Amino acid sequence: MIVRAGTGWQYALADLSLILFLVTASALAQASSAPKAPPPAPPPAPIAAAFTTEPVAVWSAGEGAPPLSQWLAQVAADPRLEVQIIVRFADKKRDVAMAQAVQLVTEGGPRASAARILVEPGERSGASVSLNYASEAFAVPASGPAASLARVSLAR
Template sequence: MNAPGTSWQIMLADLSIILFLTTFSALARVESSSAKAAAPAPAMAPAPTPPPAPLVAEPVAMWRPGPGTPPLGQWLKEQAVDARMRVNIHGAYRPGRRDAVLADAAAVSADPALQGRAVRLILEPANTDTITVTLSFDQG
């Protein structure tokens, strides 16, 4: 004899299996008949293009000019050299200060220590005027 309260669970499982099999067989018949009657399938759409790589990767190292900070050349000598690394010079400027910060960033980019390295200059509006130099693996 069945344990009390288990017969309804078995009956529900049986009905679920019957419903699944009925639906599956009906779909198989519809797909096979529609495949015969349908026109040739259109050409495959091109695969979606992958999203573009981020413009600036997470920095590996960061340098900011200021009191007690080593010169840019010394800081760069302490960093690992890798062909995939790019030097990003970020210039943040307050309203009306774009040209001044651009001049400061250009002076940093002219540092002889940056010779032979891939350098990118980025300017963006901000609440303060800052120059930040980062090393990132975003080259190629």
């Protein structure tokens, strides 16, 4: 038997390494040229998360509750307090909830006319009105031409 130089296991290992390199490079080239799906959009944050302050007082319609306008006149004397109306609806009754929110604004009188309104689906239907301290950045001036502009920016 004649053994030739250069036919050992080192050459077989080098050949297998080269094959593995070519297969990996080919797979990476195909993966990078394939169209990539856009990353999934993050779930929307609940709208109620926009209300970052704790309520100072909460009103809800019920037996023995004062009328909304009377309650607002008694409790909401501080001009820094912001009126927030939250109406939840179930069973796809969004239109009824919207009408209820408008009715609460009307019942609340002038203090509720600049209220922040939130209508959202929920497990149970219901409405509540809360008073929260507004951020200093959004404080509404008492009078002057900037007062109407500030009210508009608060309503957004």
